[in-house]
Amino acid sequence: MIGIRHGGGYYRYRGIAAPHGGPRYPYDSGVSELPILAIDVDGVISLFGFDAAPPAELARFELIDGTPHCISLAAGERLTRLAGRFEMVWATGWQERANDRLPAIIGLGPLPVIEFDGPGAAPLSGPAHWKLGPLDRFVGRRAVAWIDDSFDQSCFDWAERRESRGSPTLLVPTEPELGIEEGHVAALEHWSGSLTRI
Numbered sequence: 132m133i134g135i136r137h138g139g140g141y142y143r144y145r146g147i148a149a150p151h152g153g154p155r156y157p158y159d160s161g162v163s164e165l166p167i168l169a170i171d172v173d174g175v176i177s178l179f180g181f182d183a184a185p186p187a188e189l190a191r192f193e194l195i196d197g198t199p200h201c202i203s204l205a206a207g208e209r210l211t212r213l214a215g216r217f218e219m220v221w222a223t224g225w226q227e228r229a230n231d232r233l234p235a236i237i238g239l240g241p242l243p244v245i246e247f248d249g250p251g252a253a254p255l256s257g258p259a260h261w262k263l264g265p266l267d268r269f270v271g272r273r274a275v276a277w278i279d280d281s282f283d284q285s286c287f288d289w290a291e292r293r294e295s296r297g298s299p300t301l302l303v304p305t306e307p308e309l310g311i312e313e314g315h316v317a318a319l320e321h322w323s324g325s326l327t328r329i
Contacts (some may be wrong), residue, residue, distance in 0.1 A: 144288025166274035166299070167324055168213060169222035169245065172229055174307030175204040176237060181308035195232050203310040207237025212316060216323040220245055222266055222277060233290060245269045260285045274299040274326055276319055280307040301325055 173179065177200040177271045178190055190201050210219065222228040230241035247265050260283050266275075267289065275298075276285075282304050290300040301322050303315050 164273065165216065165218045166276060166326060167270050168217035168219045168319065169220060169270070169275060169279075170210065170211075170242075170275040171277075171279040171281075171293075172218050172221070172223040172225045172233070172316055175305050175310050176203055176233065176280050177201065178203055178209075179307050185308075193232070193236055196228065196255075202236055204237075206237045206311050209311050209313070209316045210237075210239050213319055214239075216320060217276070217289060218243075220269070222279070260289075263289050272296075272298050276301040276322060278303040278305060278311060278319075280305045280313065 166251075168178075174319070178185065179201065181201075184192075185201065185203075185298065189205065190203050193202050194201050196246075199211075213219070219239075221240075222245045223229055226244050226247060234240035245262075245265050247262060255271065260281075263285060266277065275293075277300075279286075279302075282302055286302055290302050293300040301319070303319065305311060305315065
């Protein structure tokens with residue numbers, strides 16, 4: 132098991148021992164692509180909720196569409212290190228706006244965008260997180276890691292259902308005042324390295 136510590140809980144994925152040692156996670160995605168990394172912006176790249184602004188060497192304020200955003204300077208480099216292991220997509224309420232300014236600010240993108248409004252963006256039934264319907268349709272059976280600052284129980288239930296059907300799923304929660312950290316990158320690298328297509 133790999134666990135990411137967050138908010139007093141551990142979020143895990145199951146690993147199966149490989150013949151040569153180390154956990155492996157066999158799955159049949161029906162495709163040969165890399166796993167998807169679905170990236171939120173607010174609380175992952177754009178920081179908020181802090182008592183005092185982060186030091187200038189860690190973040191800087193940018194005016195985006197008339198709204199000030201505290202952008203993590205480390206986020207771009209950390210996410211770029213994962214680019215060879217994942218197909219990266221924006222999974223954010225920013226939608227296409229993420230490609231308007233973020234590539235110039237953090238050096239990542241443009242990336243494909245999961246559309247959360249418009250045709251085909253209906254949510255899953257019941258009290259599901261607003262991103263789950265479009266995200267589920269976008270990823271299909273492929274392995275997916277999703278980094279976000281606002282998971283709820285419906286997200287964890289969705290991940291468990293996907294796993295029970297053989298689709299590896301890793302939820303990576305962040306603290307919105309810190310965003311993506313080195314521990315998240317290490318966990319994502321380890322998880323992606325544990326996947327073995329069958």
